[in-house]
Amino acid sequence: MADAHAHDATHEDHDHKPHGWRRWVFATNHKDIGTMYLIFACTMFFVGGAMAMIIRLELFKPGMQFVDPQLFNSMTTMHALVMIFGAVMPAWTGLANWMIPMQVGAPDMALPRLNNFSFWILPFAFTLLLSSLFVPGGAPAGGWTMYPPLVLQNGASFPMLIFAVHMMGASSILGAINVVVTIMNLRAPGMALLRMPLFVWTWLITAYLLIAVMPVLAGAVTMLLTDHFFGTTFFTAAGGGDPVMFQHIFWFFGHPEVYIMILPAFGIVSEIIPTFSRKPLFGYEAMVYAVASIAFLSFIVWAHHMFTVGMPLAAQLFFMLSTMLIAVPTGVKVFNWTATMWKGSLSFEPPMLFALAFLFLFTIGGFSGLMLGIVPADYQYQDTYFVVAHFHYVLVPGAIFGIMAGVYYWLPKWTGKLYDQRLATWHFWLSAVFVNVLFFPQHFLGLAGMPRRIPDYAVQFTDWNMVSSIGGFGFGLAQLLFPYIIWKCVRSGAPAPARAWEGAHGLEWELPSPAPYHSWTEAPSDALIAKGASH
Amino acid sequence: MMIRPRPASYALALAAALGALAAHAESGWGQLNMTPGVTQISRKIYDLHMEIFWICVVIAVVVFGVMIWSLVKFRKSKGAIPDVTLLHNSKVEFIWTVVPVAILVVMAVPAAKTLVEIEDTTKTELTIKVTGFQWGWNYDYLDDGVSYFSHLDRASDHARALASGIDPNTVEHYLLNVDHPLVVPVDTKVRLLVTGADVIHSWWVPAFGVKKDAIPGFVNEAWFKVDTDKPGLYRGQCAELCGRDHGFMPIVVDVRSKADFAAWLKAQAAQKQAAAPAAPPPGAATTTATTAP
Numbered sequence: 001m002a003d004a005h006a007h008d009a010t011h012e013d014h015d016h017k018p019h020g021w022r023r024w025v026f027a028t029n030h031k032d033i034g035t036m037y038l039i040f041a042c043t044m045f046f047v048g049g050a051m052a053m054i055i056r057l058e059l060f061k062p063g064m065q066f067v068d069p070q071l072f073n074s075m076t077t078m079h080a081l082v083m084i085f086g087a088v089m090p091a092w093t094g095l096a097n098w099m100i101p102m103q104v105g106a107p108d109m110a111l112p113r114l115n116n117f118s119f120w121i122l123p124f125a126f127t128l129l130l131s132s133l134f135v136p137g138g139a140p141a142g143g144w145t146m147y148p149p150l151v152l153q154n155g156a157s158f159p160m161l162i163f164a165v166h167m168m169g170a171s172s173i174l175g176a177i178n179v180v181v182t183i184m185n186l187r188a189p190g191m192a193l194l195r196m197p198l199f200v201w202t203w204l205i206t207a208y209l210l211i212a213v214m215p216v217l218a219g220a221v222t223m224l225l226t227d228h229f230f231g232t233t234f235f236t237a238a239g240g241g242d243p244v245m246f247q248h249i250f251w252f253f254g255h256p257e258v259y260i261m262i263l264p265a266f267g268i269v270s271e272i273i274p275t276f277s278r279k280p281l282f283g284y285e286a287m288v289y290a291v292a293s294i295a296f297l298s299f300i301v302w303a304h305h306m307f308t309v310g311m312p313l314a315a316q317l318f319f320m321l322s323t324m325l326i327a328v329p330t331g332v333k334v335f336n337w338t339a340t341m342w343k344g345s346l347s348f349e350p351p352m353l354f355a356l357a358f359l360f361l362f363t364i365g366g367f368s369g370l371m372l373g374i375v376p377a378d379y380q381y382q383d384t385y386f387v388v389a390h391f392h393y394v395l396v397p398g399a400i401f402g403i404m405a406g407v408y409y410w411l412p413k414w415t416g417k418l419y420d421q422r423l424a425t426w427h428f429w430l431s432a433v434f435v436n437v438l439f440f441p442q443h444f445l446g447l448a449g450m451p452r453r454i455p456d457y458a459v460q461f462t463d464w465n466m467v468s469s470i471g472g473f474g475f476g477l478a479q480l481l482f483p484y485i486i487w488k489c490v491r492s493g494a495p496a497p498a499r500a501w502e503g504a505h506g507l508e509w510e511l512p513s514p515a516p517y518h519s520w521t522e523a524p525s526d527a528l529i530a531k532g533a534s535h
Numbered sequence: 536m537m538i539r540p541r542p543a544s545y546a547l548a549l550a551a552a553l554g555a556l557a558a559h560a561e562s563g564w565g566q567l568n569m570t571p572g573v574t575q576i577s578r579k580i581y582d583l584h585m586e587i588f589w590i591c592v593v594i595a596v597v598v599f600g601v602m603i604w605s606l607v608k609f610r611k612s613k614g615a616i617p618d619v620t621l622l623h624n625s626k627v628e629f630i631w632t633v634v635p636v637a638i639l640v641v642m643a644v645p646a647a648k649t650l651v652e653i654e655d656t657t658k659t660e661l662t663i664k665v666t667g668f669q670w671g672w673n674y675d676y677l678d679d680g681v682s683y684f685s686h687l688d689r690a691s692d693h694a695r696a697l698a699s700g701i702d703p704n705t706v707e708h709y710l711l712n713v714d715h716p717l718v719v720p721v722d723t724k725v726r727l728l729v730t731g732a733d734v735i736h737s738w739w740v741p742a743f744g745v746k747k748d749a750i751p752g753f754v755n756e757a758w759f760k761v762d763t764d765k766p767g768l769y770r771g772q773c774a775e776l777c778g779r780d781h782g783f784m785p786i787v788v789d790v791r792s793k794a795d796f797a798a799w800l801k802a803q804a805a806q807k808q809a810a811a812p813a814a815p816p817p818g819a820a821t822t823t824a825t826t827a828p
Contacts (some may be wrong), residue, residue: 003775062703062710064695070779143776149751150734150778176636234719237752243735244750277609279617286628308737308774309748310755317647323638328632335631341605343618356606360599367591374642376576376649377584379746380569383737383774448566449741451774454782456695459704463563 017517025120028112029517030097031414033119037094038407040122042483044086045400047130049476051079056438056472062459072455073141074133080144081161082398084261085168086126091403092264093175096203098414099406100179102508102515103197105524109529110181118174125167132157132164143453145254146221148235148246152228162225169214171522176210179203188507190526194285195533197506199406201288202267205295208261209256212299217253220246244309251302259298262362262394263291265402269355271506272409273337276352277344278503283336290329290336297326307378314359316375327366334363348519349501350424354405357397357432365393368443383453386446392439401431404482411486412500416514417493419535423485437471507532570741573765574602577744579649587642594638652680652818653744659726661719665775666758667729667736667749670780674717677728687783695783711770716787720796722763729755734778740771740788748775766790 017023017032027033047397054075058066067075097115101108109115140146146161154161170188183204187196196204207279223234224246233239235246266287274281281287303311303319311319337359346352368390372381381387411419441464446452450461457465496513510528511519524532571581609615664675675682687695691710694701703709719725729738731749739746743759771786791799 063699063701064697068697068779069782071780073776073781120818139823141779147582147735147776153734153778188656237750243752277617278611279619280622282621283623283628286623308746309750310753313651316650316654320646320650321643324643327639328635331635332628335628338598338602338605339621339624339627341602341609343615343621344605345611345615345617346606346609347611356602359602362594363598367595370591370642371584371587374583374587374646376646376653376744377587379653379744380580380584380741382746383739383776444567447569449570449771451739451772451782453776454772456703456710456782459709460563460566464566 004069014483026110027116027119030057030101030109030112030115032518033109033112033115033248034094034097034099034238035414036119037090037097037122041087041091041094041403044082044090044126045479048082048087049077049479051075051082052472053476056469058455059457059465061315061466062457062462064456067455069455070138071139073143073453074139077140077143077451078129078133081129081140081164082126084144084257084396085165085172086122088174088261088399088403089168090122091170092203092206092261093179095199095264095268095403095406095410096175096179099410099508100182100200100203101186102413102511102519103200103506104183104191105507105520105529106182107185107518107521109178110186111178111181114174114179118171118178121167121174125164125171126499128160128167132160133308135160145250146224147250148224148227148243150251151224158228159225162221165221166218167287168217169424171494172210173214176207180211181206183207186486188520188523188529190524190529191507194288195529197267197532198270198281198284198291199264199267202263202270202291205291206263209260209295209298213253213256213260216249217257220249220253222499223249233283244306247306247309248303251305252299253399254305255302256295256298257389258394259294259400262402263295265358265362265399265405266291267311268402268406268409269337269358272351272355272385272405273340273359274503275409275501275503276349276355277335277341277346279340279344280505281336282339282342283332286332287336290332294326297329298415301326302482304373304378307375308382312356320373320375324370327370334359334366347502349408350421350428351405351409353432354401354408354429357428357435358401361393361397361401361432361435365390365398365449381446383451384446385442385452388444388452389439389446392442396439397432397435404431407486409501410508412493412496413508413511413513413515415493416496416499416512417489418496419485419489419493423488427485429479430481431475434474434478438468438475439471441465441467441471455513461488505532553581555685572681572744573740573761573767573769574743574759575762576649576653576759577742579652580744583646583649590638590642613798616706651686656726656758659724659758661723662726662728663717663719663808664728665717665738665749666732667738667784668732669734669778670773670784671713672717672738672784672786673732676800676803679800680807681800683715685713685715685787687785688714692783708770708784711785711787713787715783716768716789718789718791718796718799719761720793721761721790722767723793723796724758724760727759729757735772735775736777736784737775738771739774739785739788740769742769742771743788746774761790766792 005218058072135156140153140154140157140161142154226232227234233241235241235243270281270287270333304323371377372390408424445461445464450457498512499509507524569581569584571578575638662677664677666673671684671686673684690706691712694703694706729747729749731751736749737746745757745759746753747757767790769788773781773784
């Protein structure tokens with residue numbers, strides 16, 4: 001520790017940061033850019049959340065009370081786009097920016113100007129996307145999956161959607177390149193690949209997934225654009241094209257995309273559970289290989305999103321079996337997390353609470369995912385609320401809780417201050433209860449036959465929709481605590497020690513709190529790295 | 536320091552209150568599961584669904600049981616000392632990799648068998664072309680020259696207008712009723728040729744275990760064979776987002792005895808010949824008036 005403090009003292013002198021707006025607009029520092037990413041993601045989380053509130057309000061009871069069906073479709077479409085590309089993915093990039101240099105013993109990200117560029121694309125992309133709410137014909141309403149021919153029926157919003165997706169994709173690719181280059185080139189000597197923290201590992205694999213599939217999405221939407229404006233017929237049968245081909249291309253992107261959203265959460269949970277179990281992660285190498293296997297499998301399961309399009313029997317069997325196979329490495333991860341807690345010494349601070357909710361609720365999402373993989377049963381589940389329940393279980397208590405766990409875990413390191421744990425515990429319990437009130441009944445609705453993406457429903461679906469909406473409003477309101485807790489921490493938190501959590505291991509905890517502006521200006525010693533390695 | 540109990544107990548009390556609310560009301564609360572349906576295939580699908588569900592429940596009880604046991608037993612507040620030597624265990628790791636594979640095989644075999652049966656579209660006895668359009672369905676009895684459109688019924692259509700002031704609870708089969716249902720016979724392997732006229736739709740009747748996308752420019756095949764003792768009205772909805780009124784294009788299938796169906800089809804064909812340009816088939820009438828034989 002003394003070493004780290006001395007290091008910090010000499011370091012202060014080099015701490016030139018531009019002041020005022022220049023610090024942010026011309027930002028090249030990984031922490032400043034990470035902060036901007038996180039603030040952006042949080043803003044989009046509330047924008048997308050407001051859209052979800054409109055959806056749940058209209059679905060509170062049967063009959064059309066508040067919005068036109070077209071606007072309802074816009075809300076489901078935009079909610080998904082904003083949450084996926086605006087909230088979850090930028091939040092992960094923000095966390096990567098903050099933590100990867102600190103965790104691998106680097107001073108900053110490898111490509112700081114690229115970093116600035118990849119962030120600053122996003123506000124423009126989302127200004128473009130969100131302004132489509134105000135153009136003739138309204139915002140995109142064909143679903144975030146953008147299936148043709150329906151998507152081509154969007155009015156002035158169509159090219160805005162396409163260009164916004166292009167920009168988001170470019171931003172993600174640049175961010176991913178930066179992560180790969182940082183991890184590959186800026187690790188401190190002694191930070192062997194199999195010594196890296198799991199968050200770094202999962203992000204490395206996520207970055208490769210991003211680089212592999214975002215160009216595929218860009219290709220797919222470009223073909224939509226030329227179909228609409230330049231007379232091509234990639235997806236029109238009358239011209240020799242095929243609307244289902246879009247779905248194959250889209251889901252070749254779309255399935256790895258769901259792992260892009262969840263793998264970093266696996267990494268965070270793999271850091272938090274050992275910390276609050278005061279015991280090293282069980283089966284570290286198995287965890288790394290499991291993530292790599294999941295990433296590989298994610299490329300060969302895409303058509304399970306489209307079992308009802310009429311594929312040959314052999315194709316359906318292949319995609320069913322490959323999908324079921326994902327349960328094996330995912331199971332290994334869940335068992336390893338459980339074994340980490342076994343014979344540990346557990347305490348339940350907010351990051352651990354969120355990680356535990358992740359463990360239970362993500363597993364429920366995994367079970368329903370397994371059920372969805374069984375083709376004959378999927379014929380009944382496909383495009384119902386059962387699917388909505390499934391992917392919200394893996395994305396809300398999965399990805400979102402993972403992000404919140406990470407924020408509550410590292411907030412003292414970022415700010416140098418402690419946050420109000422009592423309030424954060426409230427935030428946790430309200431979120432954990434309401435998320436289940438919100439999404440669990442949707443399993444029933446789907447099985448009872450309620451299709452997804454409908455603005456109104458038959459009266460027998462009323463009761464569980466009301467429960468779900470109450471859960472939705474409760475969950476939405478509870479999230480207001482999150483920025484308040486962070487604001488309060490920044491304003492008036494008590495000073496945090498360098499090692500904010502008793503059981504925390506890893507290089508970031510060897511730096512003082514708040515972490516110095518240029519994280520590791522001198523590479524950490526081999527001893528320090530060995531001490532930090534959690535296994 | 537730990538300050539767990541109060542927020543937790545408040546939140547759990549809230550959950551209990553919601554549970555009590557659920558226990559009070561009637562009707563829709565009981566709708567929790569998939570229908571077993573009225574065809575051999577739909578029952579096989581239901582059995583498959585329940586089999587996987589129970590396997591998941593058993594796994595969940597074991598896995599969540601170990602997790603909860605750990606949360607209760609190994610608490611720092613109870614003085615638990617961590618065993619930091621517990622890093623990996625090849626035997627245990629081998630078991631929890633191989634056992635799931637075995638369970639998956641147990642699931643995959645019946646699933647594959649059922650899928651093979653579903654995909655067998657040979658030996659069908661009646662072929663109907665189903666065309667989805669924005670927003671309704673067209674049914675075309677290819678061998679008999681009978682063809683008509685099927686739309687959301689008027690009562691639902693009035694009630695579903697924005698702020699219509701009509702309580703959906705007063706509308707019979709709100710949003711699940713059509714003007715002209717699809718009419719089919721029992722105990723007959725009916726083949727559907729499913730296609731789309733404009734965008735992609737999906738023809739779904741849960742009681743038959745059939746959901747097939749209606750894709751413009753392509754023809755998909757599906758089939759069902761309703762049990763002899765199960766004539767009646769079966770309802771479904773479009774299951775693929777198809778634009779503004781996606782939520783308002785239900786499907787109703789009127790399953791009749793073979794004799795009733797033959798009579799109906801004959802009347803339709805005769806009427807079609809009499810009045811050359813397509814007129815709505817009065818024989819189909821409104822679904823509320825049409826009942827099983």
